[in-house]
Amino acid sequence: MEHSASCRDLSTMRERFDCLTEAYACFLMGTCPSQCVACVIFSGLVPGEVRECAPSENRRVNSAELSYISVTLVEKITSNLTSRSLSPAVTLYCVEMLTVLFQDMDLMSLLMQQFQAEDQIISHLAAKTVSTWVLYQLHKSGTVSPVWQKKCVQAFYISLPGPELDTCLWSLNEVLKQLLKGAHREILGKLLAAFDSSLSTLCSKFLPKERDKTTQCLVDLPSSSSGRWGTTFCLLLDLLELLTACSVICGAGICLESPRMTYVHSSALLMTISCSSEYFVKKRALLLLKRAVLQKAGEDWSLGEVLLTGLKHKHFDADMSVLSQSVLTAMATDWLHSVQVESSSFFGGTRCIRGKEGQKPDCVMLRAVSLLLLKSMELHIQTAGGTAGVDSATEVSGYLQSLWGFLRRCSVQLTENTHRCCWVSLLFGEQDDDMMETAKALFSIFLHHRMCSGLDDFAVLEAACASGCNPHCHFLLLLQSISFDHSILLDFLISIETCFLEYFVRYLKFLRADWQGFTAACGRISSPHFHLSLQQSVTALCAADTLKVTCKGEPDRVKFSSCAQSTGVTSQVGRVSLAAGFHLVEYDSSDESDPENMEVSQDEPAASVCDKSTFSALDVKQEISGPPVPIRQKQYEASDSTGLLSRPNSTLERRAEGPSLLVLQSEQTSGPNMAPQPGQEAWETLARAVICMSELREVVTRLQTNKLFPYNPSSLLKLLAQVENCSKLSHLLHFNK
Template identity: 50%
Template sequence: MSFSFKLLTDTYRCLISGSCPQHSPADVAAVLFSSVCGLVSSTAEDVKVESEKQSTSELCCISLTVIDNMNLLLTQDTPGDVTLFFETCLIKLFRDMDVMTQLVHLFQTEDQIIRHLGAKCVSTYVVYHILKSGTVDAVWQQRCVEAFLSPVPGADLDSCLWSLTDVLKRLLKSSHQEVVRSLVSSFDSSLNALCSEFLPEGKKLFTSFPKTSSNHWETTFCLLLDLLEALTASGLRCGFSLPSQRLVHTRCPALLAVISGSSQYFVKKKVLLLLKRTVLQRSGEDWTSGEVLPNIPEYQQLDADVNVLAQTVLTAVEDDWLQSIEVKSVSFFGGTGHVGGDGGEEADFVMLRAVSLLLLKSMEVHVHWAGKPAAAAALDGAKEDYGYLQRLWSFLRRSSLELRNVTHLCHWVSVLFGEQDDDMVEAAKALLSIFQHHRPSSGLDDVAEQEAACASSCNPHCHFLLLLQSISFDHSILLDFLISAETCFLDYFVRYLKHVINDWQGFSRACQRVDKSRRPVALQQSVTRKSRTSGAECSSVQNPPLEPSGAIRLVDYDSSDQSESEDMDISEVDPATSVCEKQETAEATAFVKHKQYTSSECTGALTAVAPQSGQIPGCETSARALACLSELRAVVMRLRTKKLFPYNPSSLLKLLAQVHVCSQQSSN
């Protein structure tokens, strides 16, 4: 085995164990440099042995892995002698030998493994260097800027895009806001020039690239989309002070043109998901740390940018953009197929959810910025917004057989979003905002207003009841949502409770309407899919039992009010904290372990509560919904009494108590 391979193996093992290698830093740096450059600094005999056992590319891969681990090790807490040893190695490599120049040359290599390892090695060193010195590595920056200013889809541009994205992700994950601002600022002008080429303001996209690079365009464009999300995430956490952080908003027309154009299906899907996360202000939520900063001056620009994005989407919908969107069947190992005909293919619900949420949130932003218009303008606005919903419904019916069979239009939300709780809540919240905005100026009586809302799939009572139905009216799942780190459900739940208190008759009528539909749509959907897989007919689906199903929960809770020996572990928060301040205390998320409900316990609780709930006589939906809210109130009160709730639920309990009073008054 060659000397180089032995030395690199020993160095790698020391990196893993956190110890110093036997060789000197100079020897380690020399072997790493020669391996990266593809040179062999050993005797002819060593070359002969090495040519038989280890290729130059293998040594290069090992060297890149070692350098990458050095960079990672020095960003962690390590013993002083180990830190000093590997810092000396990096100084010799990057300052004395200028290995960065050799590393960025690897961006153009044909070997994809070496190219990726090289980009990864570069990004980890850039993060280490910028955190240590506060400056961006000049060689790497120059290479990336040159690639961005003269973009040609290919290996070099791909590596530059990936490395910059990786650097941003690592810095955002460690919450270095000032460093992120400095980094984005150094690339701001070149990034704007890059997007001018890939996402021009006109509708003729990608005409400036040579034909030889057209086959590689999809890969490069997807890497650009990843970078755009990282830039948007940096704006959410550090402030939207630079144009490059707002590229998704300002280049929205071009992105919509990609979706309706002739690009590959996976590219269209990736663009849609990017726009969905942007309008929801969730960019980078999977890999960033820290909360969005709503109070800094730069953040105020975000509201205007989101409004621009929303108006762009609504304008595109008016121009029949939805009709140009391609929807295939759900992906599987054999690929995908087009939806249509009588083949019974299941539509790609990920695509449909993204389109629906993008439009619904755009409408919500639109009505938020519209404020409180005069009666005539409000009536025109209502017709316009309900027109958007009708266009969306037509698109969904065309794309999905399951949605085509929906008779009560409010059901489509639970059918489409039944597998994605957070998206369902966002959709319900958007529809609630739209309904509340137009309700004061509708000029209709209560009954006609409810009929119009259901005809436009915009009845908030139906959405809430169908949400409860999709979780089998299990209050413990609602409790899971309330104590999670996400505040979306809490916001929606509080707003809906305020609405139902002021519109109890509308709630009662919605219960009767939902009760007529014997099959809970969200549960029927899962059973239907299962029966399709086994070759059964959809018509053979039976009504589900009344007992709560065995839904998967984050936590489980005992139904006994007398239990004093709960085995719970919830971070305690100051009781003075209000419900609206939950986001500030989201870190105190509950971790609760408790006994699971049995069907008999749930049924018993329902039987005990229902007669006192003031439900509509003979209306099962009303009984189960009010029982669910009553049980939720009891559990929250019990947890608050024992100081086990992660925030102060006083406002929430007050609303639940008012709901209980309304139910009692309606039964008298």
């Protein structure tokens, strides 16, 4: 009676609008309104109950505005209760009012009717309010709203694109996002169980496993609802990504079909990418598959840190295998030829640039296609376990050639460079996380090819460059892209946004066993047009004079020149460059603490020689944690560089104990206009790379000593020290030839 009385006192829309506005302001300030507004809220959603404002009023209020503020006020109250951000008195008031609205007045049914409203604003606000109420009930009692569940399940079974299905999909997506952010495993399990069957039916209708190749997607047909289909399909793709993230959060505790649907329907998603008439649908489906293969579903909704804590469910390996096989099967049927890549977009839309610049492709699509294929190949290799032989190596090489052909057709910029290893840095240079994933995948592909091809060492590296997967080239190009700045590598090491640590450790294990291949790659990368073979690069490198580094009072600049003799080895190396900008760790201030020991612990000596007679993987197997990279010891022939692998005499061994690779002098013996010696550019690249890794080791050691590094870097430091020892010995052997 009290509610009815307060509602009768406010007879016009304007009066009720002002009442709800005052109540909203009270809730924002954390106080209770002067009267109960439950009846006013309900009446704002029932058409025809309130008369229009008098003409004399300053501003008329229509029924739509009254509905907007009514629904918004309910959503605000419910979300505040869920977050527990209200005082006890206000909380009690809100609970009583929501009890009146949802139990006595059945507000939920009235809100669900708005899902089909022609007014998209009220439809969206209703869906938002319903989702908030569903979350509140799930947190409070662990039960799913029966009215909401019935409405959504009915829409999913019918699967007819339209406002009702769109609103139901959006509402379920919103509930899942909020539950995923809080990692509520038990509640997620109950919610998914309530919708599992209906969601499976919905996906089967939009993404049938078997489809006639002569037809397009099931509902992607020329009709008046084609625009509506695109909206519905993108909402479905969002739902698939959230369900995939649910499978990570729930881990082994989930045995439902719906969280696995992205993998189960991966073939249909690939066909959607190739046959859909809407480019934004193609792109959205491709990005979903990319995140699925990278195990990063949900990252756009700030779920990254939560997903890191998830456990793999029992079907995880099988699902990833299904996805990779679907991609490779599509590749074998020329799927890439049907993938459309439009011109790049900007904030004003899409444009084609003609003239000297040429057309700019959509690099987001190019990166997604590349990563999807490369990660699928990596998964396929891991599943095979390295048991395949030459045929497997040939198959993998064929996939890579198809990818390079696709990139060549779509990007003018990539076709201008003949060295395919450069395509990784050109395509992924603006996306650190994708670039690291690509480098890691290509590294796995290289190791597989090396093991299965049966080729000798130089032939393997030549074939790797021809296929664009030489790990030495990728690492050197990465260093070049960051101007050999060790501080950026440090940022990568302490960041959780990339897989750089995993990639870096694996590569360093490989590098310490293949220093000759690294020096050869330096020669090739330094070649102006990358036309030298690896064998020619090594020959040119060894023909160069010994490198001398000259520092002239500028801490961020190092000059290189050739010299005939060396006077010694100093203990401090110059900094190559410091890129402008801020870094995650301000490590320059840490050297004011206790004196640091910059050497690796003496009771755990690192390998000091790279050749077969003094170095093997078994020497460090007990020192470095994790599975070792398969290592075949190198024996390079028919070049002057064979001296690099000979056993050092006692004099060289004593000299190799010096703490630095390069010779630093204050004077420059060669003139500024002197033409560079053959291989000098290669030695410059090699020197800058070694200095970068040496400075990185020093900084990480200093941070570890001062207990400022976020994890234990002992294994990493051992690897860096071993690589540095290899470089010292290589340099001294070359100097004393």
